[in-house]
Amino acid sequence: MKWDSSFAIGIEVIDNQHRKIFERLLAIENSIAKRDPWHVLHFLLSQLAESMKFHLAVEESLLEVTRYPGLKGHLESHTRIIDQMAELEEKLKRDPSGESLVGFFEDWFLRHVLSGDRDYADYLKVEFPAICRRKAA
Numbered sequence: 001m002k003w004d005s006s007f008a009i010g011i012e013v014i015d016n017q018h019r020k021i022f023e024r025l026l027a028i029e030n031s032i033a034k035r036d037p038w039h040v041l042h043f044l045l046s047q048l049a050e051s052m053k054f055h056l057a058v059e060e061s062l063l064e065v066t067r068y069p070g071l072k073g074h075l076e077s078h079t080r081i082i083d084q085m086a087e088l089e090e091k092l093k094r095d096p097s098g099e100s101l102v103g104f105f106e107d108w109f110l111r112h113v114l115s116g117d118r119d120y121a122d123y124l125k126v127e128f129p130a131i132c133r134r135k136a137a
């Protein structure tokens, strides 16, 4: 997998966070391919969890202050991602072949970024265009 500009949803601060998470997923993929010992993988997974939790909290605040109508469903999707991350760690511990990571990549990217996040980005572009134009610090 490679980062593609089509993954961008058009809100710079969010796109930067998505990209960082994507890069951390790639680092895990590489670590699996190199058959790194478990403690290395564990460290990379904790880094992923850290940037993911931060990102989800930023999105949740953004959607609350802008009164996004789909907030409830979006929050539920975030809870699922946190659960899936815990499952991913368990699966990789049992079988570090990378199969479970492929599933997580697809789920996270296809459902979260390319679908769920795009929906709120469409709402913000209409209702709060200034937020979408703002450059990331």
Ligand SMILES: [Fe+2]
Pocket (backbone or CB within 6 Å): 018, 055, 059, 112, 113, 117
């Ligand atoms: Fe997101």
Ligand SMILES: [Fe+2]
Pocket (backbone or CB within 6 Å): 059, 074, 078, 112, 116, 117
């Ligand atoms: Fe989200």
